[in-house]
Amino acid sequence: AGHPATNPLAYAVGATDSTGVIADFSSRGPGREDAVRPDITAPGVGILSSVPGSDWGMSDGTSMAAPHVAGAVALAWSAVPNLRRDLATTRELLDRTAHDVNDLQCGGTPADNNVYGEGRLDAYDLVTQASAAQLGGVVVHAKLNGTVLSGAKITLTSALVTRTARTEARGTVQLGRVPAGEYTLTASFFARRTVRQSITVSTSGTTNLTVDLSEPAPWQAIQGRVTDPAGKPVVGARLALAGETFPAFVTDADGHYTGMLPEADYDLLVEYGRWLAPKTVALSVDGPQTVDVALAAKADRHGYQAGTATAQWVDGGSVLALTGVTPRAGPSTCRSR
Numbered sequence: 381a382g383h384p385a386t387n388p389l390a391y392a393v394g395a396t397d398s399t400g401v402i403a404d405f406s407s408r409g410p411g412r413e414d415a416v417r418p419d420i421t422a423p424g425v426g427i428l429s430s431v432p433g434s435d436w437g438m439s440d441g442t443s444m445a446a447p448h449v450a451g452a453v454a455l456a457w458s459a460v461p462n463l464r465r466d467l468a469t470t471r472e473l474l475d476r477t478a479h480d481v482n483d484l485q486c487g488g489t490p491a492d493n494n495v496y497g498e499g500r501l502d503a504y505d506l507v508t509q510a511s512a513a514q515l516g517g518v519v520v521h522a523k524l525n526g527t528v529l530s531g532a533k534i535t536l537t538s539a540l541v542t543r544t545a546r547t548e549a550r551g552t553v554q555l556g557r558v559p560a561g562e563y564t565l566t567a568s569f570f571a572r573r574t575v576r577q578s579i580t581v582s583t584s585g586t587t588n589l590t591v592d593l594s595e596p597a598p599w600q601a602i603q604g605r606v607t608d609p610a611g612k613p614v615v616g617a618r619l620a621l622a623g624e625t626f627p628a629f630v631t632d633a634d635g636h637y638t639g640m641l642p643e644a645d646y647d648l649l650v651e652y653g654r655w656l657a658p659k660t661v662a663l664s665v666d667g668p669q670t671v672d673v674a675l676a677a678k679a680d681r682h683g684y685q686a687g688t689a690t691a692q693w694v695d696g697g698s699v700l701a702l703t704g705v706t707p708r709a710g711p712s713t714c715r716s717r
Contacts, residue, residue, distance in 0.1 A: 381407045381417035391471060392417050394497060395424025395445040400481075402495050406442055408486040409494030413660070416488050418497040419471075420478050422448035449474070452503035456510040463510055468556050472541055473513070474498070477505040515557040517586035518579075522547045522567060525594045532593060533623070535566040567591040570624050571642040597642035602663075604671040605635045606650060610688055614652050614675060622647035622660065641665050650675065655686035 385392035385407065395406040403425050409417030424445030431437040456473065457464045463473075475492075478499035486494035522532035528551030536543040536555050541563070547553045560583045568574040572593040581587050606617040613635025620628035624646070629637040643665050651658040656675040663671060677685040 381409045381411045385417055386411040386415075388412060388415060391449070391474070392419045392497070393424075393442060393446040393449050394418035394421040394495070395440070395442045396421045396496075396500060397425035398423070400500055402481075402483070403440070405440065406445075409497075410487060413658075416492050416494055416497060420449060420474055420497045420499065420501055421445065421481075422452075422501040424448075448503070449501055452501060452506050455503060455507050459507050460510045460513070460515075462515055462557065463513075466557050468543060469513075469515065469558065473506055473510050474501070476540060477502050477509055514560040514583040516560050516581040516583050517557050518543075518555040518563075518581060519586055519588050520547070520553050520555065520565070520567070521588070521590045522551045522553075522569070523590060523592050523594070524569070524572070528552075529569060529593060532567055532569045532591075534591075536563050537566070538563045565589065565591075567593060568644055569593045570621075570626065570644070571597055573597045574644055597644060599640045599642050600665050600668050601638070602629075602641050602665065602669045602671065603636065603638040604669075604673065606631045606637070606652070606673045606675060607635055608656060608675055608688070609677050611674075612688075614656065617650060617652040617656075617673075617675070619673075620649045620651070622649045641669075643667075648673075 381392065384390050392411070395403040397403055402421065406424065409415070411417035422445040424442055425440050426438050427440070427444035428436060429439045429444060453470055456470065463469060475498040479502055480491045480499040481496040482490035483493055483495040484490070488494045492498050518536060520534045522529040522534070530547050530549050530551055532547045534545055534547065534553050534555065536558065538561060541558050543555045543558065545553045545555060558581055560581050563579050563581060564576060565579050566574060566576050573595040574597070575591050575593060579587060579589065606614040608614055614631055615633055615635065617631040618628040619637055629639050631637045646663045646665065648661045648663045648671065649658060650661065650673045652675060655678055657678045659673060659675055661671060661673055663669070677687055679685045
């Protein structure tokens with residue numbers, strides 16, 4: 381996948397033909413940091429469109445497919461005004477109503493892969509489910525020892541929805557509108573005990589919640605080893621907590637690292653640079669942890685990877701004296717006039 385489709389904020393659209401089969405020209409994923417791309421597919425072969433000269437003609441391309449998705453979103457927002465500009469819920473509805481296509485030739489899962497994404501667009505089902513969805517708002521206020529807490533990570537999850545955001549300067553975060561139902565709310569802040577609670581979201585207004593993150597979290601020992609594709613230790617690899625300012629761990633001459641972390645769930649970003657690709661590992665600290673990480677080699681767009689190889693000394697043979705060499709004349713002197 382190329383730019384701008386690799387941007388994590390973009391909703392990328394692949395193209396299918398009139399039979400629903402992926403077009404040859406439609407780029408496959410993955411995208412940046414192995415994200416699944418495209419997000420969805422839509423008709424993009426033999427599409428009647430405007431052409432220069434105030435005329436009409438048939439065109440092919442993902443530029444034909446993307447407007448189908450934009451049009452479907454416009455229909456849904458027209459049918460459900462409360463959904464307008466709510467990008468998170470709109471993405472969830474697009475993903476949920478797309479028809480899955482099992483194609484694993486470029487990786488992924490039958491329900492979300494690097495050829496069809498979440499599947500084929502279904503504009504009718506999108507509008508139908510958007511119209512039937514009973515949406516309610518969720519606002520969370522975080523506090524620490526009675527004062528507002530900015531930067532707290534708030535996650536709302538259910539079988540269909542996952543929303544994650546951080547509280548702003550006033551200690552508040554708006555998670556937008558979500559389908560009414562039961563959810564698990566998780567609130568976390570570095571070195572504070574994570575708070576989890578079940579909440580019910582209704583369609584009658586906005587659910588307002590206050591979470592208290594005053595209780596300190598216990599610290600636990602963490603250790604592990606970072607290796608390259610050959611199983612050899614990686615010296616100087618950095619292991620940082622994504623989204624946190626806590627100092628990174630650094631591997632020693634044996635590829636080992638040790639340290640302490642407060643109990644919580646983290647994304648551990650492991651980086652070395654040079655020829656090894658970065659890797660993010662989900663880490664749940666609820667006791668002493670040993671986390672070993674094997675880094676993969678970077679690959680270019682053609683699939684070539686760097687690696688290590690054992691080289692042998694090759695004897696160049698006998699040293700020969702130089703003969704028949706004519707000395708060079710010295711530099712000439714030039715005058716300008």
